[in-house]
Amino acid sequence: MQTLKKIYRAIYYRFFRLDDRLLLIVAGSLAGICSGLAAVALRLSLESVIEWLHPFRHYWWAFVLPAAGALLSSLYLEKISKEGAGHGVPEVIYAVSRYGGLIRLRSSYSRLISSFLTISSGGSAGPEAPVVMSGSAIGSNIAKLLVLNDRQRITLVGCGTAGAIASIFNAPIAGLVFSIEVLLGEWKFVNIIPIAIAAVAGAQISQAIIPEQVLFNHQPFNTMAADILPCLCLAVLTAFTSVFFTKSLRKIGGFAKKSRLPLWGRAIIGGCLVGAIGIHMPLVLGEGYHFIQTMISGSFSMGLFLTFVAIFAKIFATAMTLGWGGSGGIFAPCLLIGSLTGVAFHKTLFFLLPSAGIAREGAYALLGMTGLISGVMQAPLTGIFLIVEITGGYETILPLILVSSISATMSHYIEPASFYLKDLIEKGQFMRPGTDARILSDLSLNEIIDTHYTKVSENMVFRDFIEIIKLSHHNFFPVIEDKTGAYQGIIHIRTIRKYVLEPGMYDMVFLNQIMDTEVVTASLEDDLGDVLDMMDLNNMDSIPVVENDRFVGMIQKSRILDLYRRELIMQTHIQ
Amino acid sequence: MNHKLLHIFRNTPFGRETFLQSLYFCKTIQAYPVVYIPKNDKCLLYFSNDAVQVDLDHSYLNSPETAKAHAQALFEEAGIPPVFYEPKNFTASTLPDVSTNFDYLCCPRSVSDRSSKIGLGHIGPKVRRIIKHATFPVLISSPVFKSWTGISVFFGGSENAVKALTLGLKIAMASGLPLNLYTLVEKNGEDYYREVVQKRDMEPLVDKYVTNWHFYGNEAFDTMLYEVPHDSLIVLGAYGHGIIKELLLGSKMEIIQSTVTNNLLIVGPNCTISLQ
Numbered sequence: 001m002q003t004l005k006k007i008y009r010a011i012y013y014r015f016f017r018l019d020d021r022l023l024l025i026v027a028g029s030l031a032g033i034c035s036g037l038a039a040v041a042l043r044l045s046l047e048s049v050i051e052w053l054h055p056f057r058h059y060w061w062a063f064v065l066p067a068a069g070a071l072l073s074s075l076y077l078e079k080i081s082k083e084g085a086g087h088g089v090p091e092v093i094y095a096v097s098r099y100g101g102l103i104r105l106r107s108s109y110s111r112l113i114s115s116f117l118t119i120s121s122g123g124s125a126g127p128e129a130p131v132v133m134s135g136s137a138i139g140s141n142i143a144k145l146l147v148l149n150d151r152q153r154i155t156l157v158g159c160g161t162a163g164a165i166a167s168i169f170n171a172p173i174a175g176l177v178f179s180i181e182v183l184l185g186e187w188k189f190v191n192i193i194p195i196a197i198a199a200v201a202g203a204q205i206s207q208a209i210i211p212e213q214v215l216f217n218h219q220p221f222n223t224m225a226a227d228i229l230p231c232l233c234l235a236v237l238t239a240f241t242s243v244f245f246t247k248s249l250r251k252i253g254g255f256a257k258k259s260r261l262p263l264w265g266r267a268i269i270g271g272c273l274v275g276a277i278g279i280h281m282p283l284v285l286g287e288g289y290h291f292i293q294t295m296i297s298g299s300f301s302m303g304l305f306l307t308f309v310a311i312f313a314k315i316f317a318t319a320m321t322l323g324w325g326g327s328g329g330i331f332a333p334c335l336l337i338g339s340l341t342g343v344a345f346h347k348t349l350f351f352l353l354p355s356a357g358i359a360r361e362g363a364y365a366l367l368g369m370t371g372l373i374s375g376v377m378q379a380p381l382t383g384i385f386l387i388v389e390i391t392g393g394y395e396t397i398l399p400l401i402l403v404s405s406i407s408a409t410m411s412h413y414i415e416p417a418s419f420y421l422k423d424l425i426e427k428g429q430f431m432r433p434g435t436d437a438r439i440l441s442d443l444s445l446n447e448i449i450d451t452h453y454t455k456v457s458e459n460m461v462f463r464d465f466i467e468i469i470k471l472s473h474h475n476f477f478p479v480i481e482d483k484t485g486a487y488q489g490i491i492h493i494r495t496i497r498k499y500v501l502e503p504g505m506y507d508m509v510f511l512n513q514i515m516d517t518e519v520v521t522a523s524l525e526d527d528l529g530d531v532l533d534m535m536d537l538n539n540m541d542s543i544p545v546v547e548n549d550r551f552v553g554m555i556q557k558s559r560i561l562d563l564y565r566r567e568l569i570m571q572t573h574i575q
Numbered sequence: 576m577n578h579k580l581l582h583i584f585r586n587t588p589f590g591r592e593t594f595l596q597s598l599y600f601c602k603t604i605q606a607y608p609v610v611y612i613p614k615n616d617k618c619l620l621y622f623s624n625d626a627v628q629v630d631l632d633h634s635y636l637n638s639p640e641t642a643k644a645h646a647q648a649l650f651e652e653a654g655i656p657p658v659f660y661e662p663k664n665f666t667a668s669t670l671p672d673v674s675t676n677f678d679y680l681c682c683p684r685s686v687s688d689r690s691s692k693i694g695l696g697h698i699g700p701k702v703r704r705i706i707k708h709a710t711f712p713v714l715i716s717s718p719v720f721k722s723w724t725g726i727s728v729f730f731g732g733s734e735n736a737v738k739a740l741t742l743g744l745k746i747a748m749a750s751g752l753p754l755n756l757y758t759l760v761e762k763n764g765e766d767y768y769r770e771v772v773q774k775r776d777m778e779p780l781v782d783k784y785v786t787n788w789h790f791y792g793n794e795a796f797d798t799m800l801y802e803v804p805h806d807s808l809i810v811l812g813a814y815g816h817g818i819i820k821e822l823l824l825g826s827k828m829e830i831i832q833s834t835v836t837n838n839l840l841i842v843g844p845n846c847t848i849s850l851q
Contacts (some may be wrong), residue, residue, distance in 0.1 A: 082630050083667070091666055095626075095666070096668060099621045099626065100628040102624075103626065104619075104626050104628055144624055176826050257668075427665070429664060430666075525674075527663075547579075548579075548607050548656070548658060549656070550577045552577060
């Protein structure tokens with residue numbers, strides 16, 4: 001056994017871990033392949049069940065189908081996999097920003113199953129966010145298996161995400177860009193290479209299993225100078241729609257949380273409402289890619305009024321699905337709402353100015369999609385590359401850039417946090433690498449606390465204390481109770497000068513008479529940021545740490561600065 | 576000692592027994608318990624290389640309106656000031672992150688209220704995972720409250736066993752209770768185990784604090800378990816071997832915990848123990 005172990009270690013460390021970049025590339029490819037497979041499995045199973053359920057959609061009772069799916073999904077998440085509902089992307093961002101990308105293994109399959117149940121039954125959601133969750137969990141667990149460090153684990157989380165997005169959309173560049181722009185938030189050479197390779201691996205897996213896969217057929221569009229002004233207006237419209245969509249999702253989800261209904265009860269109500277809307281307006285059901293295709297190809301038959309109604313119906317249905325117990329992502333709803341917005345805008349323009357020589361309706365559907373994706377996620381590059389790749393619309397790249405940039409800027413102006421980050425920012429849990437909050441959270445209090453302080457008794461006479469001062473290089477001396485060892489106060493060298501200069505008082509003064517009991521103390525449970533705020537507020541350079549009435553040590557600003565600098569260099573160092 | 580033990584409180588008679596055990600442990604080794612009263616049926620423990628989700632059964636959420644008062648009453652009875660833990664961070668709205676910045680964790684044998692699992696002979700998979708990843712020792716309490724008057728360390732000479740011995744010495748120093756060593760002599764003779772102690776510069780401490788060092792033949796495992804005083808705290812290492820060996824031979828710790836009724840203090844493979 002020992003020999004086998006030695007051989008394994010020799011192979012592992014001498015070849016596989018010879019170079020960390022090589023290791024990340026190999027592990028990243030593996031993460032890309034696995035997450036690509038997961039995404040393909042979800043896509044194929046969704047397609048087959050949606051096709052199987054299609055004939056039943058025309059019956060009056062079909063409104064219960066989304067309710068049944070949402071019910072099963074919520075029961076599965078709550079009782080079997082024991083996870084929360086929702087799409088999971090904030091969880092991944094949270095894990096990356098707070099715990100070095102540690103994600104549970106169960107997340108690699110739980111959201112796939114729950115979103116499959118929700119979407120296949122007609123719930124208004126997309127499969128993309130669940131595959132992101134799954135891919136990132138796969139990447140994280142591969143890193144765990146290989147005992148990689150936090151930075152390497154985060155890169156593999158990015159690889160899993162890129163592979164999943166690349167596979168589900170057959171769009172490797174969008175996978176790479178989404179992973180870095182939305183999830184990791186740092187464009188570093190060390191991340192880009194493995195993530196790019198993982199994205200290619202994911203896309204290749206998808207092409208190998210589903211060779212004829214084209215999400216949307218390419219349509220040639222000619223955009224002209226006359227389209228620039230309408231593009232600007234559309235960008236503003238998509239920005240407002242994005243903000244409205246984000247706020248609706250949160251508001252309606254908030255109502256559900258306030259209700260006393262169990263999750264399964266909420267899922268039934270949400271599902272029934274979505275099903276009821278779906279009977280009259282089938283485009284709200286499922287991911288809605290078929291309707292997006294009709295809009296791109298210019299064969300969308302709804303009139304102007306109904307198109308506007310459809311926008312609100314889809315927003316409401318998505319909020320009822322995701323906020324009331326269903327599972328899935330907002331990528332596909334964003335694409336549908338965006339294309340509806342673009343088409344509605346084009347129809348309005350055509351109604352007001354019938355002779356305006358602007359591009360066809362399909363081009364505006366593309367622009368609407370990119371505007372909404374960029375607005376909701378506040379990720380302009382993801383919006384541009386995703387739409388270009390899934391529609392093959394390279395000839396519209398200039399207006400896409402325009403709409404995407406303006407929509408992202410406008411929505412950021414109105415609502416500073418994107419949909420994925422809003423909750424995390426509100427709770428103070430969003431910390432990108434290299435930021436003040438992240439560095440402070442990564443510093444351990446145990447590293448910072450200096451415990452080598454000499455404790456002195458409250459009943460000690462000043463003469464004995466002088467002897468202790470002579471032997472110590474510290475300026476602070478914690479005073480403790482004799483019997484219990486409980487912290488009583490602190491003595492600072494600066495405050496006892498007057499006693500030192502009067503030897504006559506050496507035997508008359510006890511330490512409990514001169515100690516400072518009003519000094520603010522910190523606890524081991526405090527966040528370092530809070531401790532620093534406390535020090536700033538009280539104009540302190542050092543603060544005693546007291547836990548359970550016991551003196552633990554002192555925190556000094558100079559020590560924090562040393563460690564802060566070390567951590568900053570580590571986090572921002574370009575490898 | 577200024578050490579903290581995290582106790583996940585269960586507001587049931589069984590939970591009271593476990594909490595009494597935690598209180599007794601803390602009083603004896605001069606640590607203090609920090610009680611977490613769960614508001615959700617699950618929580619996450621983030622270790623350095625793994626995130627362990629602890630799925631609690633519904634008995635942990637019993638009568639939330641009386642849970643704090645019950646815990647406080649038990650604190651008062653033990654003469655220990657009550658300290659409660661509130662999670663600050665949440666991975667999801669219903670999934671709090673419980674800090675792993677503790678020195679000990681008290682775990683029932685299984686995180687379940689099913690009577691078949693509360694009895695001896697079953698260690699829950701979650702408990703097993705916690706032990707494997709924890710950087711602190713895990714106290715697996717006896718099914719009902721049981722005070723202990725000595726410390727028994729199972730020392731097999733491995734890396735994990737050395738950690739268990741260090742922890743045993745630490746507890747003996749803090750509590751003043753007698754410490755006994757139990758060794759099952761396998762391939763090597765008794766001298767091998769003494770050499771292990773010597774190499775780690777632990778001999779003076781062992782000489783000072785260990786009352787008796789008992790050696791047993793390879794076949795006398797059951798005899799050894801029977802001879803361990805029923806009222807002692809057993810300290811032992813767990814899962815120190817490779818995964819293949821454990822799959823083939825099983826874990827010694829699992830056999831021990833299913834045989835004895837004592838309180839167990841388990842040192843997992845990722846534990847760091849120092850005498851400070």
